[in-house]
Amino acid sequence: MAVVTDQAARHAVMPRLFSRGALALVLGIYTLYTLGPFLWLATMSVRTTAEISADHYAWPRPFHWEQFRSAWVDSDFATYFWNSTLVVVGAVAIVTLIGAAAAHALARYRFRGNRLIYGILFSSIIFPPQITLISLYQILVDYNLYNSLLGLSLVYVSLQLPLTVYLLEGFFARIPQDLFDAAKMDGYGDLEIFWRIVLPVGMPAIATTLILNFIQLWNEFLFAVVLITDPEKRTLPIGIRAFMGDHFQDIGMIATGVMISVIPVIIAYVFFSEKLIRGMTAGAIK
């Protein structure tokens, strides 16, 4: 009797142990698959191209931190970095403000055409970019905004507007009406209510849209490549791509440039991962 139960127990344990091990192996391999390329890139960014050519997979020794200085100063990555910063920070600030204003009006007030305006603003989220791209090129040329960071910023505002309105409208609609009633009693005007109640109370949602918009625009490529041709005006993604086109063999410097573009995003993610993920999941979960 004792032997039978012992055997039964072993039968139950053995496959479980095996499947645990197999599972750990699969997860380990998958982790290597997602993280490996990134770590490989990180090691290459502190190695010289000569070292990389000798062995593509060696550990950096010594760490050539001066690669970053050289990418920043000699290879124009500083220019691209500041262009990106200017365009993205400007666009994110504007889109958040005007998106929040629209979202507030749509969430709070009842008026004819409320849902129609919401639908119009929101629906462009499914547009393929080409439907506006070619004409935007013509329009920006007409208005002398082609090859200008201001023009690109304005286009970026329009690109992120639907998502911003969508996320903020959903959040603002859940702010209790009592808060507004009380503010009205205290004699707050409609604009004051927006400025002094909605924006502070809505801060968690606004932070979410800020970080989501920042990462998406920081990585934007298609509109930048069409609307910017002047090397002085390049943003990071097109700057890296142009550098890669010209210096195909200079792997070390490409890796360093790529790292420069990745670092702000990683920093943003480290500090705001919860907010970013909340924004990304907001749409897809019902």
Added chain:
Amino acid sequence: MPEAMALNVKTSDREASTSARSLADPRRASRVVLAIFLAPALLVYCGLTAYPAFRTIFDSFFTIEGVEASFVGLANYRELVADETFWIAVRNTLIWSFVAPVLDVATGLLLALALYAGVPFARFLRVAWFTPVLLSYVVVAILWMWIFNYDWGVLNVMLRAVGLDSLAASWLGDPNLALASVIVTHAWKWAGFNMVVCLAAIHSLPREVLEASELDNCGWGEKLRYIIVPMLRPTLLSLYILAFIGKMKIFDLVWIMTQGGPLWATETVSTYVYKRAFNWNTFDLGYPSAIATVWFLVVCASVVILNRLLGTKERLEY
């Protein structure tokens, strides 16, 4: 989201009660106030989304060389029907749009389940699996061009290391392998996004149902098949549609990795529009406008059809 629904009910109750004293209705605002709030967004929308979209559609009936535009009627569309490259691009894009979302969503769901089941180091793994989502297409493209490199790319190095030299290939240079290689790269980037959404959805499932199934000694396979997947259906469907739309628009990754080559093997509609408008020196913006118009209609129609077909009652979000 049940709590949101509860709130909705509450507010509509209040709407009914306040309409009685409509004079002081806090949900009313003067036209001036509404205009101040809505005008900037509508202005941006009209000027930089609606007007360009209409102009592209309008332009598709013209041949446009610089400032010279001459009306050609439907000639661009007739040319399009006979354009073999366009149809190759359509085929590639459709293959991509139907195949890749299954890959993305399935991987995402499995990863989310692993985290939900409480594997060790779950916090670390969640971050590690999510990292690719943060990287721009330029970064992802460069990384994977190196991974696919014939001489020293990771893939071929590993194949040679285990003695499978014959399988080592020029992944992006071979017309038979290029599309699959780019699709794998794209899946690498997006699996983490689907994982995060699935994980959030699993966590928002009612606990009682999952606990009850555990009491009933439901195995993981059964739990997955009979409880989790059916309850996650709306999330999985919207993820599928979201991925589908994303693939219909795909440009950046393909453009940087292969420029649509070799021999149009990875050409997508987006890269073809870009080539015709800005890359080939054809100096005509009318024809690419026609492609963009057709594709715009195809994407809109697909979203409507998919929504109907997959039975998502709610409007598509995100």
